[in-house]
Amino acid sequence: MSDEPIRITRGQGGEVDVEGPVDGFAASALKRAGFDTYPTLRGVWIRLPFDLGRTWENEHATWAAEMLAAARYSVDLDPDLRAVPPAASSAPSAPRRTKTAMTAQSAPAGTPRRQRR
Numbered sequence: 001m002s003d004e005p006i007r008i009t010r011g012q013g014g015e016v017d018v019e020g021p022v023d024g025f026a027a028s029a030l031k032r033a034g035f036d037t038y039p040t041l042r043g044v045w046i047r048l049p050f051d052l053g054r055t056w057e058n059e060h061a062t063w064a065a066e067m068l069a070a071a072r073y074s075v076d077l078d079p080d081l082r083a084v085p086p087a088a089s090s091a092p093s094a095p096r097r098t099k100t101a102m103t104a105q106s107a108p109a110g111t112p113r114r115q116r117r
Helices: 024-032 054-070
Strands: 006-010 016-019 036-040 043-047 075-077
Touching (some): 016 054, 024 036, 024 054, 054 075
Parallel strands (some): 006 075
Antiparallel strands (some): 006 016, 016 043, 036 043
């Protein structure tokens, strides 16, 4: 691996590109995250497909950066591409069930029991 980071940026035209030392393993991680590879005269051009929306692009760019970082690659992700974490959304989250909530409990006092047939 090189000391130079893999850079994931949004270009002037709005496209999401990858630049830097991308080896076979990094290319496969980027492909899994939705990036396409196009051959050029100088090597390859790696980018996300166009027109799928900024939210989709941000999610996939963040996912790619997380996969590469987990594989110990040095990654620079453009701050404009960071996906909003689910905890930061305005929707309230469902209450978390604990193990005690899933254990068998007896019926409250005064509740008639059904008889089995």
